[in-house]
Amino acid sequence: MLCAKEYKKSENLILDKGWEFAQAGRNEWLPATVPGTVHQDLISHHKLPDPFYGMNEQKVQWVENEDWIYKTTFNVTDEQLSRDAALLVFEGLDTYADIYLNGSLLKRTDNMFVGYTLPVKEVLRKGENRLQILFHSPIKQTLPQWETNGFDYPADNDHSDKRVSIYSRKAPYSYGWDWGIRLVTSGIWRPVTLTFYDVARLDDYYVRQASVTKERAEVENRLTVNCVSTAPQKAEVTVACSYKNGEKVTGRKEVTLQPGTNHILLPLEIKQPHLWMPNGWGEPALYDFEAEVKVDDKVVASQKERIGLRTIKVVKEKDDQGESFYFVVNGEPMFAKGANFIPDDALLPAITEERYRRLFKDVKDANMNMIRVWGGGIYEDDAFYRAADENGILVWQDFLFACTTYPSDPAFMKRVEAEAEYNIKRLRNHASLAMWCGNNEIYEGMRYWGWDKKYTDPGIMEGMKQGYDKLFRELLPRKVAELDPDRFYMHGSPYEANWGRPESWTIADSHNWGIWYGQKPFESLDTEIPRFMSEFGFQAFPEMKTIATFASPEDYALESEVMNAHQKATIGNFLIKKTMGLYYKVPEDFDQLVYMGLVLQGVGVRHGLEAHRRNRPYCMGTLYWQLNDSWPVVSWSSIDYYGNWKALHYQAKRAFAPVLVNAIKEGEDLNIYVMSDKLEADKEVTLGLRVMDFNGKVLSKKDIKGEVPANASVLYAKEPYAGMTTSPQNTFLLMTLKNKKGEVLSEEIYYFNHAKDQELPKTEIRYKVKPMDGKYEVTLSAKQLARDVFIEIPVQGARFTDNFFDLLPGQTKKVIITSEKLKKDEKVDITIRQLSDTN
Numbered sequence: 001m002l003c004a005k006e007y008k009k010s011e012n013l014i015l016d017k018g019w020e021f022a023q024a025g026r027n028e029w030l031p032a033t034v035p036g037t038v039h040q041d042l043i044s045h046h047k048l049p050d051p052f053y054g055m056n057e058q059k060v061q062w063v064e065n066e067d068w069i070y071k072t073t074f075n076v077t078d079e080q081l082s083r084d085a086a087l088l089v090f091e092g093l094d095t096y097a098d099i100y101l102n103g104s105l106l107k108r109t110d111n112m113f114v115g116y117t118l119p120v121k122e123v124l125r126k127g128e129n130r131l132q133i134l135f136h137s138p139i140k141q142t143l144p145q146w147e148t149n150g151f152d153y154p155a156d157n158d159h160s161d162k163r164v165s166i167y168s169r170k171a172p173y174s175y176g177w178d179w180g181i182r183l184v185t186s187g188i189w190r191p192v193t194l195t196f197y198d199v200a201r202l203d204d205y206y207v208r209q210a211s212v213t214k215e216r217a218e219v220e221n222r223l224t225v226n227c228v229s230t231a232p233q234k235a236e237v238t239v240a241c242s243y244k245n246g247e248k249v250t251g252r253k254e255v256t257l258q259p260g261t262n263h264i265l266l267p268l269e270i271k272q273p274h275l276w277m278p279n280g281w282g283e284p285a286l287y288d289f290e291a292e293v294k295v296d297d298k299v300v301a302s303q304k305e306r307i308g309l310r311t312i313k314v315v316k317e318k319d320d321q322g323e324s325f326y327f328v329v330n331g332e333p334m335f336a337k338g339a340n341f342i343p344d345d346a347l348l349p350a351i352t353e354e355r356y357r358r359l360f361k362d363v364k365d366a367n368m369n370m371i372r373v374w375g376g377g378i379y380e381d382d383a384f385y386r387a388a389d390e391n392g393i394l395v396w397q398d399f400l401f402a403c404t405t406y407p408s409d410p411a412f413m414k415r416v417e418a419e420a421e422y423n424i425k426r427l428r429n430h431a432s433l434a435m436w437c438g439n440n441e442i443y444e445g446m447r448y449w450g451w452d453k454k455y456t457d458p459g460i461m462e463g464m465k466q467g468y469d470k471l472f473r474e475l476l477p478r479k480v481a482e483l484d485p486d487r488f489y490m491h492g493s494p495y496e497a498n499w500g501r502p503e504s505w506t507i508a509d510s511h512n513w514g515i516w517y518g519q520k521p522f523e524s525l526d527t528e529i530p531r532f533m534s535e536f537g538f539q540a541f542p543e544m545k546t547i548a549t550f551a552s553p554e555d556y557a558l559e560s561e562v563m564n565a566h567q568k569a570t571i572g573n574f575l576i577k578k579t580m581g582l583y584y585k586v587p588e589d590f591d592q593l594v595y596m597g598l599v600l601q602g603v604g605v606r607h608g609l610e611a612h613r614r615n616r617p618y619c620m621g622t623l624y625w626q627l628n629d630s631w632p633v634v635s636w637s638s639i640d641y642y643g644n645w646k647a648l649h650y651q652a653k654r655a656f657a658p659v660l661v662n663a664i665k666e667g668e669d670l671n672i673y674v675m676s677d678k679l680e681a682d683k684e685v686t687l688g689l690r691v692m693d694f695n696g697k698v699l700s701k702k703d704i705k706g707e708v709p710a711n712a713s714v715l716y717a718k719e720p721y722a723g724m725t726t727s728p729q730n731t732f733l734l735m736t737l738k739n740k741k742g743e744v745l746s747e748e749i750y751y752f753n754h755a756k757d758q759e760l761p762k763t764e765i766r767y768k769v770k771p772m773d774g775k776y777e778v779t780l781s782a783k784q785l786a787r788d789v790f791i792e793i794p795v796q797g798a799r800f801t802d803n804f805f806d807l808l809p810g811q812t813k814k815v816i817i818t819s820e821k822l823k824k825d826e827k828v829d830i831t832i833r834q835l836s837d838t839n
């Protein structure tokens with residue numbers, strides 16, 4: 001007799017237990033952590049030293065040349081086996097993995113960037129099941145390609161003489177970078193799940209925003225339902241969209257599911273939608289969407305998505321100065337403020353959702369509205385894009401190709417196609433995802449990095465150019481058009497402007513490396529203005545407490561072996577000292593040099609951020625290189641590996657303030673600009689100008705009334721430079737912009753001289769500390785001017801409401817330091833430095 005089957009919801013088992021690993025060929029099994037990497041497992045069993053410490057990087061390189069095996073067992077019940085289908089889902093395998101289940105070879109993988117969904121009902125057994133994964137060495141796997149290719153790819157960041165990185169679809173930075181340790185990992189780097197279900201599952205739920213205005217949003221719910229029944233099956237599909245205040249709209253459809261893949265479209269209309277707004281413009285409103293598939297009134301499959309309704313456009317239009325490049329969000333032009341993001345760890349599974357959340361708080365707190373996921377890293381975890389959605393941060397997403405040409409043979413193209421399909425589908429629902437970009441600097445490299453001279457055989461260069469077109473002008477744009485048609489795609493960054501060629505700066509985004517590789521002063525940024533700055537930067541050491549995590553006091557010298565192992569940019573130290581000499585007296589002491597270097601990076605990069613903002617609307621965005629670090633290292637980052645803000649992060653926060661007063665000498669005048677990213681104007685404002693000496697005596701003052709227009713940069717006042725001060729070495733200009741209620745909109749200092757030409761007082765900074773559990777309150781004051789005040793505490797990752805600031809003569813300032821590690825009764829030492837301590 002046929003009895004009606006009782007359908008149930010799907011059941012998901014996360015396979016993170018009971019794992020063991022061993023080097024292939026050695027039967028020495030040890031417990032393993034999944035998700036994880038071989039390196040992490042070896043470290044936790046003390047089989048590898050901490051790779052970040054000293055010169056240990058060299059000692060851990062052998063791991064990349066070995067094969068590794070991971071295995072576990074899990075139990076399956078009769079009931080589970082009686083379900084209609086079972087899937088084994090790998091969200092990420094790094095990289096060449098042979099997957100065996102109960103002796104059956106399920107799959108051989110070859111791409112770290114894709115997830116694999118494998119049907120396993122026929123292979124599962126009642127009781128114990130054995131899952132085993134063999135990871136082939138990513139080096140040995142690709143060496144035959146390197147040996148037979150006939151030429152070496154220009155992958156200069158690959159820190160090996162056999163540069164095989166380009167043959168694998170694997171995070172480029174893990175082979176080394178000019179801020180990166182080389183850790184060529186293997187492992188189950190993202191979760192593994194076993195899923196049992198009946199009748200059907202949702203393969204994909206795409207919420208396409210067909211049209212969004214203030215009045216109405218038209219949303220297409222596109223479901224891909226895979227039906228495992230052998231006969232057509234009646235089902236009911238529902239979608240619901242609700243907002244936190246209780247507003248809700250729903251849609252419903254009766255369907256007949258055919259065996260195999262079914263595409264179902266359910267439109268929804270949301271009236272007067274709460275729009276998702278970027279940071280600084282309001283709330284990044286998110287709706288809860290849910291799709292359900294019901295059979296016989298039982299939910300067999302469902303999926304939730306958090307959706308921000310908004311429009312994002314990239315406007316590239318000819319204008320009288322060239323061609324624009326800017327983002328328009330919900331109809332308003334947005335000046336993009338942000339930084340470039342690299343993977344937050346050399347060992348990716350160490351990055352927790354907590355860490356992403358913290359980073360996004362840092363991004364938001366610095367008044368940023370965009371970050372670029374740079375092409376040398378990874379397509380980040382879902383948690384990353386969720387945090388971007390929740391914080392109103394637009395994401396510029398590169399595909400994962402950087403700084404070298406790549407193969408384009410059929411096997412390689414097939415892998416890239418699979419990867420594009422997987423990640424576009426995974427990420428396209430995110431409100432924050434603003435655009436796709438084919439790669440980082442490959443086009444630039446082909447045109448300007450001398451590869452045509454390196455590859456004298458003309459066929460090689462020609463083949464690389466054709467390969468470029470196949471990958472970045474054909475395959476990837478075709479995939480974006482097919483799967484994510486509403487999003488902007490460009491083939492590479494930069495795609496036209498080149499920092500050595502001023503005539504090219506009138507269109508497109510630019511990576512301007514003039515203040516670094518070009519060895520130019522920071523002032524060059526005032527005039528080298530692109531339409532959109534997508535990279536520029538300057539290095540600094542991390543602060544001493546971070547250096548102390550990888551070096552001992554005997555290594556505390558600029559050119560010590562250990563410090564050099566943590567400085568991957570060959571001429572980095574030379575460039576830091578050279579530029580420092582333009583503005584500061586270069587100190588001899590190592591720790592003073594570290595402090596001064598932090599200050600230098602902060603003011604230098606800030607100089608550019610302000611220049612870019614001043615020049616809007618010609619220039620409509622600035623993303624500095626780089627936000628974060630993947631290990632403790634000397635780099636261009638504004639936040640170090642342990643989450644400590646370098647001076648640059650505070651300076652970025654100031655430069656990116658919603659309203660900013662900024663002065664610059666242009667010709668014979670001091671021009672005072674006011675920039676606002678607010679969507680409303682500030683009417684009836686007053687700009688107070690005070691010339692003061694370092695003791696706080698006001699030498700002259702003036703108030704200028706005016707208004708600050710919305711979302712613009714204006715020249716607010718022009719003051720003859722001559723006569724502002726007779727002693728530039730010990731005076732400054734304080735600029736205070738207040739609204740009509742008397743609230744300060746912006747307060748900034750302009751110095752007439754560089755620090756090296758100032759007579760900075762060695763003023764005493766008095767301070768009081770109020771220790772509490774989880775936070776310390778520090779109140780500081782000084783009788784005279786104290787520049788670049790740095791409060792140091794030996795607690796990694798502690799947060800400061802402000803740091804690296806100038807303390808005005810007579811000013812009292814309260815700084816709150818927060819960290820779970822701070823305790824009321826266990827006082828930690830506080831050290832306070834100022835610029836005049838260094839000479």
Ligand code: NHV
Pocket residue numbers: 177178179376402403440441511513517535625636
């Ligand atoms: O060197 C710092 C960063 C890199 O880490 C990263 O790859 O995309 N950087 C420098 C440049 N691009 C990037 C540009 N480099 C040059 C271009 C032309 C001549 C010399 C160097 C990032």
